[in-house]
Amino acid sequence: MxxxxxxxxxxxxxxxxxxxxxxxxxxxxxxxxxxxxxRPEPKGELEYVSPFTLLVAVVLSAQATDVGVNKATRPLFAIADTPEKMLALGEEKVGDYIRTIGLWRNKAKNVIALSEALIRDHGGEVPDNRDALVKLPGVGRKTANVVLNVAFGQPxxxxxxxxxxxxxxxxxxxxxxxxxxxxxxxxxxxxxxxxxxxxxxxxxxxxxxxxxxxxxxxCIIADLCKAAVKTTDIPAPLITIRA
CATH class of the missing domain: 1.10.1670.10 (Helix-hairpin-Helix base-excision DNA repair enzymes (C-terminal))
Structure with a gap:
């Protein structure tokens, strides 16, 4: 008992x-x-130089690899790293830079449209709140969350x-x-x-x-993982995991 x-x-x-x-x-x-x-300081793999170029890169990354986006945006951002410069470049030339990215025609249209919206509604600055971000052309909740987190340090x-x-x-x-x-x-x-x-x-x-x-x-969390199926039963963390 x-x-x-x-x-x-x-x-x-x-x-x-x-x-x-x-x-x-x-x-x-x-x-x-x-x-x-x-990874004490984890970073995304998209390359950018400002909140605006980050926003553009994330928009372009939909259904594309970060590697492919970076190859296209390096020369693009070298000459158009602000909404004003991007708008001046024009949809056709933006399309020429991103032609190797999937859905490039629609994405070029969105990049120009969001550049116009930033200039018209936000003084050329990327807003730091989700409601404003998701109103921009081509920007969904996931893209907005990336920008809020990476550019503005918001959880x-x-x-x-x-x-x-x-x-x-x-x-x-x-x-x-x-x-x-x-x-x-x-x-x-x-x-x-x-x-x-x-x-x-x-x-x-x-x-x-x-x-x-x-x-x-x-996997460093293999011994904690509760996945129904695993490829091995042996947890083998690559790093020291002491407190």
Whole structure:
């Protein structure tokens, strides 16, 4: 009887899962602590020189690789790094620079239209709030969140295909839509890690927790991961993960 009571008390003291995830709060904290140790200063891979060029680069990155976007924007940003210069360049010439990027015709149109809108409505400056950003041509919620986070240092979760996959695959923030995954991550990620969380998750998805074959043997959170299927049962962190 006494043993049963002790066991019951031990179970009661275990941390419960955070609502909507498969993880306890200490487990979530440990996941992001390890990401911090691995990449203390994570950065996106799009190249930019100002909030405006970042905005343009993110708009161009839809259904394209960062590598491909960077190749196109290096010469473009060398001559057009402000809305005024981009507008003066014109849609046709912008199109010539970004012709190697998917959907380039529509993107060239959007770049010119958002440049016009920035000049007309914001004095040529990129606004630092989501409501204003998503009103710009070609700018959706994900793009706005990237700009808010990277250009203005605001905690935001830009849910791309990598974050959407990880949120659902490992049960950290399961959701049927990017917005649902974003809402959960903003709620469950510890505040001290929120600023860099979307970069950590994107890079983890791009290089480790890949779509077709996740490289679990390379994963620093393999022993914490609650994915239904793994490619290995052996956690092998690449870095020291002591507190």
């Amino acid at each position: 006494e043993n049963a009571k002790i066991k019951s008390e031990a179970v009661a003291k275990r941390p419960s899962r955070v609502a909507g995830t498969l993880y306890t709060r200490p487990e979530i904290h440990e996941i992001f602590r390890r990401f911090l140790v691995q 935001a979760m830009a849910v791309d295909t990598h974050i959407f996959r990880i949120g659902n695959r490992i049960g950290l923030a399961p959701g049927k839509t990017p917005e649902a995954v974003e809402e959960k991550l903003m709620r469950v990620v510890p505040k001290e890690y929120l600023l860099h969380a979307h970069h950590w998750l994107i890079l983890h998805g791009r290089y480790v927790c890949k779509a077709r074959k996740p490289e679990c043997e390379m």
